[in-house]
Amino acid sequence: MRLRALLLALLAVPVLSACVDDRASWQIDGTREHTLTLVREQPVFWDKKVNLYLVVSRMPACTRRHSLGAATDKTRVTIYQVPSGAFIVQVGKRMYATESRTCEAWARLEEEPADGMGELRGAFRVRNGELAFVAEKPGAAGDEEE
Numbered sequence: 001m002r003l004r005a006l007l008l009a010l011l012a013v014p015v016l017s018a019c020v021d022d023r024a025s026w027q028i029d030g031t032r033e034h035t036l037t038l039v040r041e042q043p044v045f046w047d048k049k050v051n052l053y054l055v056v057s058r059m060p061a062c063t064r065r066h067s068l069g070a071a072t073d074k075t076r077v078t079i080y081q082v083p084s085g086a087f088i089v090q091v092g093k094r095m096y097a098t099e100s101r102t103c104e105a106w107a108r109l110e111e112e113p114a115d116g117m118g119e120l121r122g123a124f125r126v127r128n129g130e131l132a133f134v135a136e137k138p139g140a141a142g143d144e145e146e
Contacts, residue, residue, distance in 0.1 A: 019043065020050050020073050024124055026133040033059040034100060036087065038068075038077050038124040040131060048072065054089055054098065062103035069094065076125045082118035090117075 020042035028034040037055040052068035052075070068077065068091050080088040086099040088109070095109040122135040 064103035080118040
């Protein structure tokens with residue numbers, strides 16, 4: 001009986017390890033109290049898609065979790081900040097707008113805003129098998145040598 005339980009537990013390890021359930025955060029003001037966190041969940045290992053969520057948090061004032069929909073486990077999620085302080089979140093071709101003043105505003109954008117995407121802050125991506133936020137280096141976007 002004990003051997004059977006041990007064998008079942010060992011057989012379950014590869015099945016459970018194939019699921020994705022991770023997160024990475026960007027500290028907006030360099031503090032843990034003001035963040036955008038990407039959450040990736042893959043409830044079943046045989047599904048190629050993961051569910052993506054963005055948690056907008058400015059503690060102690062607000063925290064809200066918004067759905068970004070389904071994507072692959074390699075999908076890059078890019079963050080832009082507009083002058084008003086709001087954020088544009090790009091997931092593949094989809095774009096969303098959110099803010100961290102109340103953490104409640106959330107809207108899908110059908111096209112790029114007329115005023116532009118704002119300042120590129122970085123992207124959530126998989127690096128060395130781990131989800132991470134990779135900050136944009138200041139001045140790197142659009143710089144060309146003359």
